[in-house]
Every structure is written in C-alpha cells, then in structure tokens.
C-alpha cells in the first residue's frame with residue numbers, strides 16, 4: 001500500500017493521457033515571462049489535446065511520477081531521443097525531474113549506450129547539462145500552425 005507522502009514511479013496506461021496533458025499545460029505556464037514571452041506561453045497548447053498523449057500512454061512509453069495517487073510529473077524517452085519531461089511546479093526541486101530523467105534515459109538507450117537527442121526548452125538546458133548533454137544547435141518545435149509564435153528550443157546531445 002502506498003502512503004500519500006511518498007513519490008512513486010510507474011509506467012503509464014491509457015488512463016494517464018488526461019493527467020499528462022494537464023501536467024504539460026500547468027508546467028508550461030511557469031515558463032513565462034522568463035524565458036518565453038507571454039504570447040508564446042499563451043499559445044503553447046494551441047491545437048493540443050489529451051488524445052495526443054493517448055497512444056504513448058497506452059503503450060506504456062511514459063514514466064509517471066505520483067504523489068500518493070496524484071501524477072506530479074512524467075517523462076517520455078524513445079530510442080535515440082528524450083521526447084518530454086515535465087514536473088509540476090509545486091513539486092519541482094525535489095529530485096523528481098532527475099528520477100524521471102534517469103528512467104526515461106534508459107528507454108532512449110535500450111542497449112545501454114548510444115547517442116541521445118533532446119530538444120530542450122530554454123530553461124531546461126542547464127538541467128540536462130548536469131547529465132552530460134551539450135548544446136549542438138538551435139531550433140523551434142515542429143508542427144506549429146502558421147500564425148502561432150514559434151517556440152525556440154536548444155538541441156542537445158550526449159554525443160562526444
């Protein structure tokens with residue numbers, strides 16, 4: 001039986017898609033006004049829905065951090081790339097991001113080694129540097145509708 005003040009980590013199920021979507025939305029709101037302008041944050045989730053996360057959740061590709069039974073963060077790694085990592089701002093700075101990252105990084109390198117890419121938000125690059133990732137370029141999140149402000153990201157890699 002879990003106690004309510006203990007953080008646990010588990011693989012996702014289809015039932016997590018709504019919570020994952022909500023965590024992204026809540027987390028993104030903390031990224032304004034620094035380092036992203038208000039208009040970027042205000043439109044960050046435009047066109048997105050919880051269904052966007054359903055397949056990955058159903059396939060158990062996402063790691064969920066829970067406080068009791070409440071999701072407080074998640075991470076998603078696929079071979080060669082860390083796709084997503086978000087921690088609820090109320091629970092940031094307690095090691096949840098690090099614990100999620102370590103789990104998702106195992107999914108990025110199923111053989112135990114290899115190059116991993118991350119398209120990091122501007123605020124998170126120093127966090128990834130702690131794990132040996134280095135900036136290899138600048139880009140913007142793909143797939144944004146025309147007319148929406150672009151979301152700048154730092155492309156990082158552990159390629160040495």
Ligand SMILES: CC(C)(COP(=O)(O)OP(=O)(O)OC[C@H]1O[C@@H](n2cnc3c(N)ncnc32)[C@H](O)[C@@H]1OP(=O)(O)O)[C@@H](O)C(=O)NCCC(=O)NCCS
Nearest residue numbers: 085086087092093094095096097098120121123124126127
């Ligand atoms: C970036 C983020 C995932 C970090 O999660 P967290 O739970 O607060 O991080 P942790 O508490 O596990 O921190 C682990 C270490 O990284 C450091 N760290 C955390 N965030 C950092 C940051 N933005 N820059 C530099 N270092 C950071 C901590 O100080 C800690 O260092 P220590 O081990 O020397 O004590 C979280 O702040 C977040 O979700 N931010 C908003 C969404 C986002 O930007 N996600 C990344 C998308 S690519």
